Structures are given as structure tokens and as C-alpha cells.
Amino acid sequence: MATSLPPLTALRAFDAAARHMSFAKAAEELNVTPAALSFQIKSLEEHLGAPLFRRLNRAVELTDAGHALAPDAKAAFEMLTNGWRAAQRMQDHQSLTVTAGPAFTAKWLAPRLFQFAHEHPEIELRFSATLRAMDFARDDIDVAIRFGYGPDPGLYSLPLAEEWVTPVMLPEMAERYPTPESLREAVLIIDDSVAFLDPPADWEAWSEAMGIAPLVPTGPRFSQADHALDAVLAGTGVALGRRALVIKDLAEGRLVAPYGKVLSTGARFRFLCPEGAETRLQIEAFKNWMLREIDKTAHIAESFEMLERPIKK
Amino acid sequence: MATSLPPLTALRAFDAAARHMSFAKAAEELNVTPAALSFQIKSLEEHLGAPLFRRLNRAVELTDAGHALAPDAKAAFEMLTNGWRAAQRMQDHQSLTVTAGPAFTAKWLAPRLFQFAHEHPEIELRFSATLRAMDFARDDIDVAIRFGYGPDPGLYSLPLAEEWVTPVMLPEMAERYPTPESLREAVLIIDDSVAFLDPPADWEAWSEAMGIAPLVPTGPRFSQADHALDAVLAGTGVALGRRALVIKDLAEGRLVAPYGKVLSTGARFRFLCPEGAETRLQIEAFKNWMLREIDKTAHIAESFEMLERPIKK
DNA sequence: ACCTTCAGTTAAGTTATACTTAATCGAACA
DNA sequence: TGTTCGATTAAGTATAACTTAACTGAAGGT
Numbered sequence: 001m002a003t004s005l006p007p008l009t010a011l012r013a014f015d016a017a018a019r020h021m022s023f024a025k026a027a028e029e030l031n032v033t034p035a036a037l038s039f040q041i042k043s044l045e046e047h048l049g050a051p052l053f054r055r056l057n058r059a060v061e062l063t064d065a066g067h068a069l070a071p072d073a074k075a076a077f078e079m080l081t082n083g084w085r086a087a088q089r090m091q092d093h094q095s096l097t098v099t100a101g102p103a104f105t106a107k108w109l110a111p112r113l114f115q116f117a118h119e120h121p122e123i124e125l126r127f128s129a130t131l132r133a134m135d136f137a138r139d140d141i142d143v144a145i146r147f148g149y150g151p152d153p154g155l156y157s158l159p160l161a162e163e164w165v166t167p168v169m170l171p172e173m174a175e176r177y178p179t180p181e182s183l184r185e186a187v188l189i190i191d192d193s194v195a196f197l198d199p200p201a202d203w204e205a206w207s208e209a210m211g212i213a214p215l216v217p218t219g220p221r222f223s224q225a226d227h228a229l230d231a232v233l234a235g236t237g238v239a240l241g242r243r244a245l246v247i248k249d250l251a252e253g254r255l256v257a258p259y260g261k262v263l264s265t266g267a268r269f270r271f272l273c274p275e276g277a278e279t280r281l282q283i284e285a286f287k288n289w290m291l292r293e294i295d296k297t298a299h300i301a302e303s304f305e306m307l308e309r310p311i312k313k
Numbered sequence: 314m315a316t317s318l319p320p321l322t323a324l325r326a327f328d329a330a331a332r333h334m335s336f337a338k339a340a341e342e343l344n345v346t347p348a349a350l351s352f353q354i355k356s357l358e359e360h361l362g363a364p365l366f367r368r369l370n371r372a373v374e375l376t377d378a379g380h381a382l383a384p385d386a387k388a389a390f391e392m393l394t395n396g397w398r399a400a401q402r403m404q405d406h407q408s409l410t411v412t413a414g415p416a417f418t419a420k421w422l423a424p425r426l427f428q429f430a431h432e433h434p435e436i437e438l439r440f441s442a443t444l445r446a447m448d449f450a451r452d453d454i455d456v457a458i459r460f461g462y463g464p465d466p467g468l469y470s471l472p473l474a475e476e477w478v479t480p481v482m483l484p485e486m487a488e489r490y491p492t493p494e495s496l497r498e499a500v501l502i503i504d505d506s507v508a509f510l511d512p513p514a515d516w517e518a519w520s521e522a523m524g525i526a527p528l529v530p531t532g533p534r535f536s537q538a539d540h541a542l543d544a545v546l547a548g549t550g551v552a553l554g555r556r557a558l559v560i561k562d563l564a565e566g567r568l569v570a571p572y573g574k575v576l577s578t579g580a581r582f583r584f585l586c587p588e589g590a591e592t593r594l595q596i597e598a599f600k601n602w603m604l605r606e607i608d609k610t611a612h613i614a615e616s617f618e619m620l621e622r623p624i625k626k
Numbered sequence: 627a628c629c630t631t632c633a634g635t636t637a638a639g640t641t642a643t644a645c646t647t648a649a650t651c652g653a654a655c656a
Numbered sequence: 657t658g659t660t661c662g663a664t665t666a667a668g669t670a671t672a673a674c675t676t677a678a679c680t681g682a683a684g685g686t
Contacts, residue, residue, distance in 0.1 A: 005390075005397055008321035009673070024633060036674050038635055043672090048397075050404040057682055058633055065403040067589040072396025076389040077318075083385025084318055084361075090378040091363040276380045322644070337662055349645050351664055356643095370653050371662055628686090636679075643672070650665070656658095 006047040013040035014052060015077050018062060018070035082137035086274065089140065093281040095124040100145035103193060103225035104269065105129040107245040109145075116289050123282045136274045142283055144272040147242075148196075156278040158271040158287065161243060161294050164262035165194070165201045166304065168232055168241035168250070174258040177238070180210050187237025188217035191228040194242070194265065199309060201265040206240060209263050209307035229255075244269055247297040262304045319360035326353035327365060328390050331375060331383040395450035399587060402453070406594040410439040413458035416506060416538035417582065418442040420558040422458075429602050436595045449587045455596055457585040460555075461509075469591040471584040471600065474556060474607050477575035478507070478514045479617065481545055481554035481563070487571040490551070493523050500550025501530035504541040507555070507578065512622060514578040519553060522576050522620035542568075557582055560610040575617045 005011070016026035017037065027037040045051050052066035062070060100109060105127060117125065134144045150157060167183065177186050194201050207215040219237045222228040228239045229246065233254065241255070242265070249255040271290060277283055318324070329339035330350065340350040358364050365379035375383060413422060418440060430438065447457045463470060480496065490499050507514050520528040532550045535541040541552045542559065546567065554568070555578070562568040584603060590596055 005325075005393060007672075008325060008393075011393060011397075012318075012321060022633080023635095032673085033675060034634065035636080035676080038633095039673080042635085048400055048404070050400075052400070055634070060634085063403075064589060064592060065400040068399040068403050068587070069396045072392045072399070076392040076396070079385045079389040079392065080318060080321075080324060083382045083389070084324075086385070087361055087363075087365070087378040087382040090376075090381045091361070274381070276377060279377065320643080335662080336664095345644085346646060347663065348647080348665080351662095352644080355664085368663070373663085629684105630686100631684080632682090634680085637677090639674105639676085641672105641674075643670100645668105645670075647668085648666090651663085653661090655660080 006044055007040075010040045010044040010047070011073055012077060013037050014044050014066075014069065015073040017041060017053070017060070018066065019074060021060060021062075023060065085140070086137050089142070090277070090280065094122065095126065096142050096282040096286055097126040097128060097140055098143045098145065098286070099128040099130060099134055099139075099141050101131045101147060101193075101224075102129045103229075103242075103245055104145055104147065106226040107229060108248070111248055112293055115293070116286070119289065120282070120285055123285065136277075142273060142277065142280075143286060145269055146272060147267060147269050149267050150270055152270060152272055154275065155272050156275050158278075159268045160271060160290070161268070161298070161301065163243050163265045163268055164304070164306065165206065165240040165242055165265060166246075166257045166262040167206070167238050167259060168229070168246050168255045168257050169238045170232070170235055171253065171256045173235075173238070174256050177258070180207065180212055180215075180259050180261075183215055183238060187219040188215060189219040189228050189231050189237045189239035190217045190221040191225050191239055192221055192223045193225045193228075194240075197265050197267055199266070201240070201263055203240060205309075206263045206307075209309055210259075210261060243301060244294075247300055251297050251300055257304070260304055261307050263307045263309070319357055320353075323353045323357040323360070324386055325390060326350050327357050327379075327382065328386040330354060330366070330373070331379065332387060334373060334375075336373065398453075399450050399590075402455070403590070403593060407435065408437040408439065409455050409595045409599055410441060410453055411456045411458065411599070412441040412443060412447055412452075412454050414444045414460060414506075414537075415442045416542075416555075416558055417458055417460070419539040420542060421561070424561055425606055428606070429599070432602065433595070433598055436598065449590075455586060455590065455593075456599060458582055459585060460580060460582050462580050463583055465583060465585055467588065468585050469588050471591075472581045473584060473603070474581070474611070474614065476556050476578045476581055477617070477619065478519065478553040478555055478578060479559075479570045479575040480519070480551050480572060481542070481559050481568045481570050482551045483545070483548055484566065484569045486548075486551070487569050490571070493520065493525055493528075493572055493574075496528055496551060500532040501528060502532040502541050502544055502550045502552035503530045503534040504538050504552055505534055505536045506538045506541075507553075510578055510580055512579065514553070514576055516553060518622075519576045519620075522622055523572075523574060556614060557607075560613055564610050564613055570617070573617055574620050576620045576622070 013026065013030065016029045017023050020026045020029065023037050023041070024034050027034040030037065041053065048065060050065050051063050052069065053060040054063055109127070113125070128141065134141050150159065169177065177183050188203055199205065203215045203217045207213065220231060222231065225242060225245055229241060231237065232239045246255055250257055271287055273283055278287065326339065326343065329342050330336055333339045333342065336350050336354065337347050340347040343350065354366065361378060363378050364376050365382065366373040367376055422440070426438070441454065447454050460476070463472065482490065490496055501516055512518065516528045516530045520526065533544065535544065538555060538558055542554060544550065545552045559568055563570055584600055586596055591600065
């Protein structure tokens with residue numbers, strides 16, 4: 001059986017026709033006349049030796065052979081489009097699109113952005129603050145920052161600093177709650193965005209690691225960490241803050257972490273991009289800038305003591 | 314950014330060149346002159362606005378853009394080839410290639426084959442007795458018979474009769490082992506091909522379901538069920554036989570299942586083919602024939618009593 | 627029943643693409 | 657130093673792809 005491929009333009013015509021289930025619409029998509037498309041399909045059917053469409057009154061439907069071919073054709077042309085877009089994006093060293101969760105965007109990226117823009121005025125930055133699964137090719141994404149455990153198969157993945165949590169509050173609150181025990185009097189804010197962690201990194205886990213009776217949070221709940229931290233900044237209460245999200249506020253005195261003891265989450269933010277793309281100029285620049293920015297606050301992180309997790313029975 | 318695809322023949326030329334890492338070999342593969350191929354690559358690079366290959370002394374290597382495009386191009390053209398082959402195979406109603414495991418091939422298909430050939434002399438049958446993962450398009454497989462739990466995503470999947478196991482032996486042995494307890498004196502053959510089942514369907518599980526002390530098999534082990542059953546037929550001992558593999562020997566008196574109690578495995582043989590292919594003439598004929606053949610021995614299977622699995626603590 | 631519209635087809639002619647041949651280039655290898 | 661190998665270029669040709677324009681046949685409206 002001769003397995004060599006038929007003319008590719010005919011296959012593309014078939015793909016469009018099968019997707020639209022209409023020759024006319026397919027012709028429109030490909031910017032050709034219906035006549036040309038009809039001819040292409042006919043030629044493809046001649047190559048195959050069997051019809052691919054059944055011509056009905058004023059519609060077409062796929063034959064068995066057509067059904068066998070259509071899904072693969074669709075997927076194949078989508079893949080070609082994706083690859084082509086990726087290749088096109090490769091030569092663009094001017095723009096950089098980054099996607100990150102809302103918390104990281106608000107608490108890490110946003111406060112430092114002007115710094116990056118200053119260092120690399122030639123790079124046009126775009127942001128997409130969403131947590132939904134990313135498709136680098138489809139959504140024109142260059143870099144993704146994601147929090148969790150990994151691994152990240154098929155991607156270039158650079159784990160950033162390890163994330164821990166520790167109670168953070170306004171400086172003026174610190175004297176009111178001089179000890180961890182005194183937090184029983186405080187409004188303890190709940191950040192549900194870390195609820196997926198296993199082992200957990202919530203108030204109960206932190207107090208257990210501190211060796212005190214469990215702190216039971218009674219304050220408001222937030223589904224996004226940045227909202228929880230905004231509540232802290234507004235003086236509402238005390239929250240468990242993740243390293244990346246609070247370190248700048250700690251460095252600049254807007255928040256304090258008075259107990260000096262932090263609980264590891266095991267999870268990290270990772271810098272993700274398509275494999276091979278990590279060498280593109282603007283991506284490498286962004287990556288190095290992030291690492292330098294993290295380094296700037298490393299001394300603060302190192303001043304904290306990492307708590308041991310008690311062994312669970 | 315104009316995302317429309319470049320000329321497809323150029324993309325195919327690029328794919329071949331990227332796979333061979335040589336324009337000359339790519340040209341050979343596509344049955345064109347090196348000049349034509351060189352021109353195609355050049356035109357593709359013009360469309361992209363950047364080189365895809367770096368021309369070295371007497372070799373070529375991919376640029377970043379080329380690296381971004383090559384894997385997708387390769388996968389896409391493989392997919393098109395697969396789809397095209399599937400469409401070609403659709404119109405072939407004469408031949409039928411079936412793959413099944415060695416046990417099913419030896420103990421179910423082989424003894425019944427002449428029957429199918431008799432009913433459908435026009436269909437040319439081919440067999441491939443292997444358990445390795447099948448690729449319908451790549452290996453020209455039409456139908457696969459597989460044992461296990463499913464599901465079978467993306468395939469037409471028809472579960473056949475439920476598989477149970479029960480001790481089988483030569484008729485003349487049955488009087489020597491009149492009760493399940495008496496099997497302690499017998500050579501109990503081990504069939505490792507069902508070791509993957511969960512819950513298990515081995516001697517221990519069967520005796521437990523029978524409510525007797527565990528039977529500990531001491532006989533030979535076989536990795537394939539047909540070899541275990543051949544050992545039974547040779548008078549070596551007693552084995553736990555799967556329904557599909559022993560029912561014909563039971564029906565024709567070569568083996569007996571004297572205790573009349575069978576243990577369900579929860580797993581089944583399934584009739585698998587690419588979605589949509591189940592309506593092809595020869596595939597439907599084969600499917601219906603299998604169902605009829607199974608029906609012929611259904612009365613025997615129904616004469617057995619299904620054991621309850623004891624609830625595990 | 628009539629005309630109109632719509633979706634696809636067919637035929638003829640044109641344009642653009644893909645290909646070949648043949649000559650050229652440059653580096654590696656003997 | 658000449659030879660060979662792999663890629664390139666130029667010129668010319670074949671053919672694939674497309675357009676225009678006329679046609680078919682069924683649906684739908686009045």
C-alpha cells in the first residue's frame with residue numbers, strides 16, 4: 001500500500017472542509033474560491049481511491065474514510081500552526097509575555113516591574129494574571145510563573161527560592177502580640193490559596209511546628225493570597241505569608257515577621273518556558289533579573305529559622 | 314503577527330531536512346533534487362524572516378527558530394501519515410489484521426479460525442500474537458483483543474464476556490480430586506499472566522472464596538496462560554483456567570471443571586478498534602462472529618456458580 | 627408552479643509554484 | 657593540490673493551484 005502523502009494543499013482543504021462541514025466556508029477560510037476547494041477535495045479523493053465526503057442536498061457529511069482522516073488532519077494542522085508560531089516568536093527579542101497567578105503578580109512582579117523596565121527599556125512586557133493551565137503556543141505566552149511542586153514535563157523549569165510561611169503583621173501590631181501564644185488574641189486571617197499543599201502550611205501546621213497548642217484561625221478567609229496580605233496591610237489582622245509574597249514588605253518595613261520562625265511548604269515558584277526558549281535574549285534577561293531580585297532579599301530570608309515539621313503518628 | 318501557515322511543501326521539506334539533518338538526504342526522501350529542497354528551505358526562511366538552519370562547513374544545524382519548529386513539524390507530518398493510512402485502510406474490505414495476546418491466540422482464536430475462514434472466505438486474515446502496546450495506524454492493525462480492565466480511551470471498545478477462573482484438569486484426574494480440599498494433594502500450576510489482577514484471581518483467592526484453607530500452589534509456574542493450560546492438557550496437574558481460554562476444551566470434554574464454582578476476575582477481554590472502524594465490513598463480520606462464538610459456549614459458562622469474594626478486612 | 631437562493635460542480639484559461647538541469651561555491655579530505 | 661561532498665544559484669519548464677464563468681439540483685418562499 002503506497003503510504004506516501006497526498007498533496008498537502010489538498011489535505012489542508014480537506015481539514016478546513018471537515019472542520020466547517022461546508023466547502024463554501026472552508027474556501028472562505030483559505031481565501032480561495034469554492035471551485036478551487038471542490039477541485040482539491042476531488043483530487044484528494046482520487047488519490048485515496050474513495051470518497052471522503054458524501055454530497056447531500058445542500059450539505060456534506062464525512063464518509064468512513066473521511067472520519068478516519070479528519071481528526072488526525074485537524075490535530076496535525078493545529079500542531080503545524082503552533083510550531084510555526086513558536087518559530088515566529090523565537091525571532092522576536094523585543095516583547096515578553098509573562099503569566100503568573102494573581103498573588104505573585106500583585107505582590108512580587110508589580111512592585112519590582114519598574115526596575116526591570118528600567119534595566120531593559122528595549123523589552124516590551126505584557127502580563128497575564130491567571131492560574132489557568134497555560135498553552136505557550138496558543139496564548140503567545142513566553143514565560144509562566146507557577147506555584148506548586150512540579151515536575152514540569154516537557155518544559156524548561158527553574159525552581160526559585162523555597163517557599164515557607166510565617167505570621168506577618170503591621171509593625172505596630174507586633175508589640176501587641178509579643179509571643180506566638182499571644183496570637184490567640186489576634187485576628188488570624190486564612191489564606192485558602194495554599195490549601196492544596198500537602199503537608200499543609202496553615203495555622204495549625206505552623207503552631208504545631210512551633211510546639212504550641214493549635215492556633216485556630218477565626219478571621220476572614222481569602223481565596224487569593226494577595227487579598228489576605230492586603231487585609232494584613234489594612235490592619236485587619238495577622239496572616240501566614242509566603243516568602244515570595246511578603247519579603248519585599250518585610251524588607252521595607254511595611255510588615256514584620258516577629259517570631260523569626262518559618263515553616264517550609266516544600267513547594268516552590270518555578271520559572272517555566274518552552275524547552276529551548278530559555279536562551280532567548282529577553283527570556284534570559286527576565287530570568288536573570290528575577291534571580292537577582294530574589295538574591296537581594298536573601299539575607300532577610302536567611303535571618304529566619306526554619307522549623308522542623310513534627311513527625312506525624 | 315501573521316499566523317497563517319507558510320507553504321506546506323516547504324514545511325514538509327523542512328521536516329525532512331530537520332529529521333535527517335541533511336538537505337541531500339531530505340531531498341532523496343522526498344524524491345526531489347537537492348536544489349529544489351534548498352529552494353524550499355530558503356522560501357520558508359523568507360516567510361519566517363529568520364534562518365531555520367545554520368549552514369556549516371559540510372553540515373547544517375538548526376537555529377533556535379528551527380528547534381522550535383522541528384518537533385511540531387515532525388509530529389504533525391507523522392500524524393498526517395497515520396490519518397492518511399487509516400483512511401486508506403478504510404476502503405479495504407478484504408483483509409483484516411488482528412492482534413491478540415499469545416494465550417488468546419492459541420486457546421481461543423486458533424481453534425476457531427477455520428470456522429471464520431469458512432464463513433468469510435473473501436476476508437484475508439492476518440494475525441499478530443503480541444501483547445506490546447499497539448499502534449493501529451503504524452502497524453496496520455485493524456482489531457486488537459486485550460485482557461484487562463479498560464477503559465480504552467479514544468478507541469471503539471466492546472467488552473466481551475466476563476472472565477472468571479476455575480480449576481481445570483483432565484477428565485481422568487477429576488475422580489482423584491473429588492473435592493476442592495483434595496487439591497492439596499494435586500500439582501497446582503501457577504499462571505503468572507493474571508498476576509497483575511487486583512483483586513487477585515490466584516489459587517489463594519479461589520480457595521478463600523470457596524471457604525477452605527488457602528491452597529498453596531507448589532507446581533510449575535508459567536508466564537503465559539496457554540503454556541499453563543498445555544501443561545494441564547499434558548497431565549501435569551491442575552490450573553486455574555480463564556473462561557475464554559478453557560471453555561472450548563470444557564465444551565468438548567478435553568478438560569473438566571469439576572467443582573462448578575468460578576471466581577470473577579473483574580477483568581474482561583475487549584474487542585478494540587479505532588473509533589469509526591467498527592462499521593467496516595470485515596471488522597463488523599469478525600466482531601459478530603466472535604460474539605456468536607462466545608454465545609455458543611454461554612450455556613456452559615452459565616452452568617457454573619459465581620463465587621462471592623469475601624469482604625477483606 | 628414559479629422564481630430565487632444556496633452549495634457544490636465542471637470546464638477553460640491563467641498564474642504561481644515546484645521542480646529539473648547545469649553550473650558554481652567552499653570547505654574537508656586524501 | 658586536486659577531488660569530493662553538500663549546499664547554492666540561475667534559467668528554464670512542467671504542473672499544480674487558482675480564478676472566472678457557466679451549470680446543476682435541491683430548498684424555500686411567495
